[in-house]
Amino acid sequence: MQLAQRIKLIKPSPTLALNARAKALAAQGVDVAGFVAGEPDFDTPEFIKQAAIDSLKAGFTKYTPTAGIPELREAICAKLQKDNQLTYAPDQVLVSTGAKHSLYNIFQALLNEGDEVIIFTPYWVSYPDMVMLAGGKPVFVQTREEDGFAPDPEAIRKALTPRTRAIVINSPSNPSGAVLSRAALEGIASAIRGHDCLIVSDDIYEKLLYEGQFANIANVAPDLFPRLVVVNGLSKAYSMTGWRSGYAAGPKPLIAGMQMIQDQSTSNPTSVVQKAALAALKGPTDFISTMVEEFRARRELIVSGLNSLNGVRCRKPEGAFYVFPDMRGLLERSYKGAPVGTSSRLSEILLDDFRVAVMPGAPFGAEGFLRLSFATSRQVIEKGLSRMKDFVATLS
Ligand SMILES: Cc1ncc(COP(=O)(O)O)c(C=O)c1O
Known part of the structure; x- marks a missing residue:
């Protein structure tokens, strides 16, 4: 079918695509450590849900x-x-x-x-x-x-x-x-x-x-x-x-x-x-500080874990729930006989062979970097870091 020219100008959202792939693997029973999602892993506070329920019941439709x-x-x-x-x-x-x-x-x-x-x-x-x-x-x-x-x-x-x-x-x-x-x-x-x-x-x-x-x-x-x-x-x-x-x-x-x-x-x-x-x-905002304190602890965990990997350099972010480590120290090293090469290849290897889902830096305009969301549990962060450590150990 002939579609409008404007469709050719744009790309599918890479974050949504990778997230969908990681979720599809998880649905097949594969235990993926996911760092892709750009959303808090906390539930919406109850009083907010209740307001929606009340307005629905009141016919605000x-x-x-x-x-x-x-x-x-x-x-x-x-x-x-x-x-x-x-x-x-x-x-x-x-x-x-x-x-x-x-x-x-x-x-x-x-x-x-x-x-x-x-x-x-x-x-x-x-x-x-x-x-x-x-x-x-x-x-x-x-x-x-x-x-x-x-x-x-x-x-x-x-x-x-x-x-x-x-x-x-x-x-x-x-x-x-x-x-x-x-x-x-x-x-x-x-x-x-x-x-x-x-x-x-x-x-x-x-x-x-x-x-x-x-x-x-x-x-x-x-x-x-x-x-x-x-x-x-x-x-x-x-x-x-x-x-x-x-x-x-x-x-x-x-x-x-x-x-x-x-x-x-x-x-x-x-x-x-x-x-x-x-x-x-x-409404009240105390749950925001609870969430931020949890994110702060995860930030420490993920930044120190990434920096302990040989060839990885990770700046401590002041906000949001993403780290953006510089992976260029790994890209020239060899994995299964060939240089890792690009951040996209690196994220493919991590997902396919180590069950770690991360975003490559290229779609964000920063080749050589990865984006990891730490809006995920500390257990997942620890598991992901340990798998990334295994990956780094295989590089020559
Ligand atoms: C920088 C930035 N702006 C805007 C958005 C859009 O947020 P939403 O459409 O969910 O309000 C996002 C979501 O990931 C974002 O990261």
Whole structure:
């Protein structure tokens, strides 16, 4: 069948594909140590589930306003004020079916054919494809592990062109777990200040922080607030990945444009999920700190385990639940008579022969690295590390 040209521009999400493969192996009874999933292994808190059940029982099952129910948009404004010191009115907020959907709407509403979007590497796999689906062109600015994955302002200046319409910031980052310091954010601000582009700040991992304090670029450069769009959601902090609840807050014309896209595609986010999101944003937050403390312990375990492997170097992430070890020390070594070669080959060997599922760095724009999610039990982490140790021992 002849399909649209745009389908050829994009790739299937590699994380979803690898996760599906690891799950299929597990379903066949293979004991896989999985480090692929980008979701907390905690259950959604009971009070949030209950809010959805109550609203379902009360018959809250009809269409809602496309942008989300007013009380949820108000609760989002209150959250952005309290947690982020960002002042928004409800008509500057659009609730969507996950933060991924919010990002998709942004690029669809913003970009014309050939417009450029600056993305820092390593990046979350979906940014470039979403930009391309909207007819845009991703322009990559490399960051280095040695710099804590903070971009060099000079490199940003060089990447800016008259066609640059947006720059994406994601801190804490998927895949590196790196958190941009205030100085790093100031560096980005200084580079783009003279250039009229939108700042897309994907703050989805904001609550998963092990060191320091979270800052959005508008906190260090308030003058840039008028051209900021904040993207956030319930998936990570509230362990609600499957519910699909995210939102964007930003300049009114952009939000209105995004709403038109949403009007003509998905309409409102699921009614009862909005009630659950409302309960989450208004409810207690102690379980977030419990989850973060558990992630912190796992972070220690996985970072020290990886660093004990000969040829592996792993930076300690300040946030999110990913480690992004540099595996280049292993790639030239031989496995079964041939050099390991690439991060993709390395992840294939680990899955096929050692039953460890990890993401190669290449789809994140960082060949030579792997991404491991530590949103999994300590037992799985220990098992995975021990299997990786067995793998390293076979290399010559
Ligand atoms: C950086 C980043 N942004 C956005 C998302 C999307 O989250 P959701 O659509 O579940 O809200 C993810 C999910 O993995 C992510 O890692």
